[in-house]
Amino acid sequence: MKNYSRHFVAATCALAAFSPVEMMAQKQPNFVIIVADDMGYGDVGIYGNEYIKTPNIDQIAREGMMFTDFHSNGSVSSPTRCGLLTGRYQQRAGLEKVLLVPRDDKDKEVGLPSEEITFAKILGDNGYRTALIGKWHLGYLQKHHPMNFGFQKFVGFKSGNVDYQSHRNRYGDMDWWDGLEMKDMSGYTTTLLTTLSEDYIKENKDKPFCLYIAHAAPHSPMQGPDEKAVRTEATPEGDKNSDRSNKEIYKDMVEELDWSVGRILETLKKYKLDENTFVVFFSDNGPVINNGGSAGGYKGAKGSPWEGGHRVPGICYMPGTIKEGTTCEQTVMSFDLFPTMLDMADIHYDDSKKKLDGTSLVPLFKGENLAPRLLFWGNGNKTISVRDGKWKLVRYNQKGGITLHLFDLNNDPYEKNNLSKQEPELVERLDKEITRWAESVYSEVPDQFARKVQRTNKK
Known part of the structure; x- marks a missing residue:
């Protein structure tokens, strides 16, 4: 990986000059969406954190477009994921609360409604290979399974968080899926998701693909790569079994996530896919301060209506299409990624039945401003x-x-x-x-x- 100075010259997105999207190779672009879980605005080096080392995330920010006013759709997990997938306000789907692991039949019925249309569905219908590797958190019944919403491949977990080693949810139940079947796989969750993602890129390198990598980190339980399992069949509940401070463990978790981002970029470069792959990195909501997260000075944190609850690190990267060293100050939201991908892939989508609320970010990549909006x-x-x-x-x-x-x-x-x-x-x-x-x-x-x-x- 390259070694960059922390000081660099950044142009505003409105003044950038570079190869426009229309000049991309005729082959449809690939998409890699990397979502961190509970990472705050101030948890990344290039966003001001000097304690946690994130050279790989910093690199894609310096070689791409770094947003200073990027927002998750919600201040908690499930709503943001709903907005991301549908390109619409999650309230339209009835999902603006966290979906907890159900303990009765009533709770089990709650999930992403079957009539919702996702970017995976539209991309898949237009020749893309689609995969979700990691966290779903949009329902637990089979009718809510991600493979019913356009993802041709799903490996990961359905609940809000799992033990990083045992892959058990907060009640001690196993929660690791390979497609429609529950099948545990050994390995620290961040490392495992990275290996699975690398394999997917290799397997699909000759066809257009959309890979959604939904990380568990740095969400609790507090476990670095060398920590043992917290949740076992005998002891289902727990968020920590280490004498180390949360701050130390959190640092390890974020740095392992940063390592993962570096591995994904290296894999894209290995197969000469980096210039034809649009990579996005952001967090699903603000941090949990007691776990060691930082909102970068903004008021509030996860779950709050203040900026610290939903202003998060956001980065777009695509060499040759997005000018390196660009800092964008315009306000954008995670549901903007759905129309952005369709725009970049030149896919027409009739949204008359399910009107998209997000807007394409492609004008920003051309050095233009977005139209004013509420x-x-x-x-x-x-x-x-x-x-x-x-x-x-x-x-x-x-x-x-x-x-x-x-x-x-x-x-x-x-x-x-x-x-x-x-x-x-x-x-x-x-x-x-x-x-x-x-x-x-x-x-x-x-x-x-x-x-x-x-x-x-x-x-």
Whole structure:
């Protein structure tokens, strides 16, 4: 791997000049989507972390486009994965909460609705090989299996997290699948997912493929590569069995994840696929601070409506298509990747029945700006936020009633100064936009989720 200085010259995405997407080789591009689990904005070297060493993630950032305003669709796992796969607000599918391992029949019914259309389905219908290697977290019944949503190959786990050594979920049940069958495989989860991904690239090097690598790291349980199993059949529960501090273990987990990113890039280069493969790296939500994660100074963490809950490291890499050393300050979300991939593959998709909410990022790769748009984050009847350029309004439903918090993120990125009283007209306009958005997305919630989300659009 190359050894780069921490100092580099970065152009803004609006000023980049490079080979446009239309000039790519005629062969359809491959796609590799790498998703970290619970990694914070400040957990990566190039994003300011000097304790954890991430030379490989730093490298793709320096050789590609590094986003400073990249957001996961949700501040917890399942919602973000739903938004990523469907290119739509997860609220439309009724998935804005974490899907816990079910312990009764009612909970088992919750999952990605069968009528949802994923990027894997559309790419597969257009000649792509598609695979999910790693975490699913969108349902546990066979009808929710990823191979029913366009993934031709699935190896990994269905729950929110597994023991890195024993591959057991939080109740001590085995949770490792090879296709439709449960079949455990030996190995530390991060290392195992990497080997499986390398094998998949090798097997599909002569045909267009889309590989979604959904890592477990650095989500709990706290286990570095040399830690023994925490969860066994005899002792099902547990998140740690080491005397080391969480900070030390977390460092090992992130650095093993960084090693994995390096291995994937080396494999692409080995088979001369790197210039025809669009690689994306981001995290599904903000960090768990007590585990050792860092939000990089942003307010909040995993599960919160503040920036630390969903502003995450985000990187796009494709030599010859994305100019190296480019820093992009425009606001984007993970559901933008669905339309981006279709745009890059020149695939027409009629989304009249399932309207995409995301937008293609290809204009950024051409040095252009995205059209202005409003972006939303929702968490049932607790919070809904809207972003309009530099402005962010958070409608917060607490026991004492609804409060409104307005921030100028250009001048107050850490959300310290609530300007709602100083900007009443702006607050009123954005609050109306929240109500409009809520009425739109919750009206589409499938009947299977008729427990109904209590809306916050009436104060």
